[in-house]
Amino acid sequence: MQRLPQRWRNVVIAGTIFLAGLARADVTNEVAASVHAELKCADCHAGKLADKHAIAEMCASCHSNVRKMNPYGLPTDQLARYKTSKHGEQLFEHNDQQVAVCTDCHGVHNILKVKSPQARVFPTNIPATCGRCHSDAKLMGQYQLPADAVDKYKTSYHAHLLLEKGDLSAPTCITCHGNHGATPPGTTEVGQVCGKCHVRQRELFAKSPHAEAAAAGVFSECVSCHGNHAIQKASVALFSTACVSCHANDPKQLQVRDAVAGLIQQAQTGYRHADETVHAATIRGLATDDDQLLLQDAKTQVTQLEALQHTLAPAQLQPVAQHSAEIIAQVLKDVRHLERFEWWKRKALWPVWAFLAIMAVIFWAKRRQLEKP
Amino acid sequence: MNDSEKISRRTFLDWLLLGGLLAWGAAFVAPVITYVWPSQKRGPNSQTVSAGKVDDFTEWQHKMIALDNKPVIVVRTPQGFRAFSAICTHLGCIVGWDAGRRQIACPCHAGFFDLNGRPVAGPPPRPLTEQSVVVINNEVMVKSV
Numbered sequence: 001m002q003r004l005p006q007r008w009r010n011v012v013i014a015g016t017i018f019l020a021g022l023a024r025a026d027v028t029n030e031v032a033a034s035v036h037a038e039l040k041c042a043d044c045h046a047g048k049l050a051d052k053h054a055i056a057e058m059c060a061s062c063h064s065n066v067r068k069m070n071p072y073g074l075p076t077d078q079l080a081r082y083k084t085s086k087h088g089e090q091l092f093e094h095n096d097q098q099v100a101v102c103t104d105c106h107g108v109h110n111i112l113k114v115k116s117p118q119a120r121v122f123p124t125n126i127p128a129t130c131g132r133c134h135s136d137a138k139l140m141g142q143y144q145l146p147a148d149a150v151d152k153y154k155t156s157y158h159a160h161l162l163l164e165k166g167d168l169s170a171p172t173c174i175t176c177h178g179n180h181g182a183t184p185p186g187t188t189e190v191g192q193v194c195g196k197c198h199v200r201q202r203e204l205f206a207k208s209p210h211a212e213a214a215a216a217g218v219f220s221e222c223v224s225c226h227g228n229h230a231i232q233k234a235s236v237a238l239f240s241t242a243c244v245s246c247h248a249n250d251p252k253q254l255q256v257r258d259a260v261a262g263l264i265q266q267a268q269t270g271y272r273h274a275d276e277t278v279h280a281a282t283i284r285g286l287a288t289d290d291d292q293l294l295l296q297d298a299k300t301q302v303t304q305l306e307a308l309q310h311t312l313a314p315a316q317l318q319p320v321a322q323h324s325a326e327i328i329a330q331v332l333k334d335v336r337h338l339e340r341f342e343w344w345k346r347k348a349l350w351p352v353w354a355f356l357a358i359m360a361v362i363f364w365a366k367r368r369q370l371e372k373p
Numbered sequence: 374m375n376d377s378e379k380i381s382r383r384t385f386l387d388w389l390l391l392g393g394l395l396a397w398g399a400a401f402v403a404p405v406i407t408y409v410w411p412s413q414k415r416g417p418n419s420q421t422v423s424a425g426k427v428d429d430f431t432e433w434q435h436k437m438i439a440l441d442n443k444p445v446i447v448v449r450t451p452q453g454f455r456a457f458s459a460i461c462t463h464l465g466c467i468v469g470w471d472a473g474r475r476q477i478a479c480p481c482h483a484g485f486f487d488l489n490g491r492p493v494a495g496p497p498p499r500p501l502t503e504q505s506v507v508v509i510n511n512e513v514m515v516k517s518v
Binding site: 167169197198199200201203289290292293296297299300303304306307355358359362363365366369 | 383386387389390393396397439442443444460464465466467480481482483494495496498
């Protein structure tokens with residue numbers, strides 16, 4: 001710079017000041033649109049934010065302060081929880097500056113309320129936010145972590161519900177792993193994590209022969225059959241792939257599988273057939289109101305069976321399957337009765353047609369009579 | 374029958390023609406009459422059904438009824454009668470009454486609803502639709518909303 005002529009030095013200085021002004025204007029706009037619009041620059045930048053450790057402490061200077069957070073109804077244990085997370089352990093115990101800290105997930109000057117759909121931590125944006133680091137193969141390689149978890153999640157049924165159906169209650173990364181205290185659930189904890197939503201399935205699983213193996217840590221309660229990140233909507237087809245991974249040479253256990261899968265499949269097929277039959281009858285104009293009520297009951301039995309399979313006890317499924325079959329038989333009988341009645345009604349059209357034909361003949365005869373001289 | 378009383382072929386044909394035309398005319402007029410004076414038997418769209426006598430229910434007792442061909446659960450609470458659609462908002466199972474918890478329970482995935490119909494546990498995403506209940510002459514009448 002010193003070697004430049006005075007005229008060029010002035011140009012460089014003016015340009016730098018201009019660009020700094022533009023950058024500052026951007027920051028000012030971002031802060032003004034953020035949840036921190038009321039703060040002043042010095043509130044965060046009073047001290048030197050030299051590293052991520054300092055950033056976490058700076059954010060916590062307000063967010064761990066009960067008096068300051070009370071008016072906003074915000075919790076104040078984020079830093080304490082963060083320190084228990086894998087991110088926090090790496091930062092505070094190993095001074096690892098690559099791990100995620102507050103600003104990596106929430107943003108810097110542009111932090112928005114969690115409920116804002118544009119916020120990085122809004123449910124539909126969570127996979128992308130986590131994926132910024134967890135899809136980076138080079139970065140994840142340093143921690144011996146897979147870099148395909150987010151991509152797998154995007155193929156899952158959970159992601160389908162969240163990203164395509166817009167169901168904000170569907171699980172994202174943080175639902176299972178936690179947010180501030182993010183830690184991957186261990187083999188024995190997975191069931192607790194899934195059981196937060198799938199309560200009934202977990203209760204029934206506890207009665208199954210697999211519960212003992214899960215308690216011993218040799219069987220991962222949900223993951224062993226359903227997988228984790230790329231979890232798909234469960235169907236009877238899962239029996240043909242999941243069970244054989246452990247019981248391929250165990251004909252006795254495969255018999256139990258066939259019995260359970262058979263009962264479910266039979267009930268599902270029966271319900272679908274009855275539903276289609278009633279639907280078709282309704283379109284034809286038959287009065288199927290009572291049968292629709294019965295179908296609702298059959299649907300309840302079939303859905304119960306799908307949950308009951310977690311007991312892996314055919315004896316528990318049998319009465320429900322039987323009840324479902326009885327309802328379906330009743331529905332089909334009713335529809336047949338309605339169809340028979342409809343058949344007779346159609347047959348009753350013959351006399352009407354005969355009347356029309358006779359009238360036509362009479363008209364013809366009358367005309368001939370009138371035309372006679 | 375003498376000759377004067379004998380009906381000629383022409384007269385017989387005329388009678389047949391007149392009868393046929395009258396039947397034809399009636400077939401055209403009938404829909405007009407049912408349009409102008411519709412049948413009252415079917416009642417209003419919003420159905421009202423009886424869930425039974427007040428005395429049929431003890432406190433915290435429930436009953437399932439069909440309203441508009443949909444299952445409805447009626448519960449007697451100390452504050453009065455409450456009625457909700459009995460179709461779970463999760464996967465459409467028919468809910469029941471959990472006497473121990475005094476909550477409406479879905480047998481399929483352990484969803485629970487409080488006595489305002491709000492989901493309090495399990496996967497149901499929305500509250501159950503509440504139906505209006507009135508007691509008329511000691512009869513518990515439930516009306517779809």
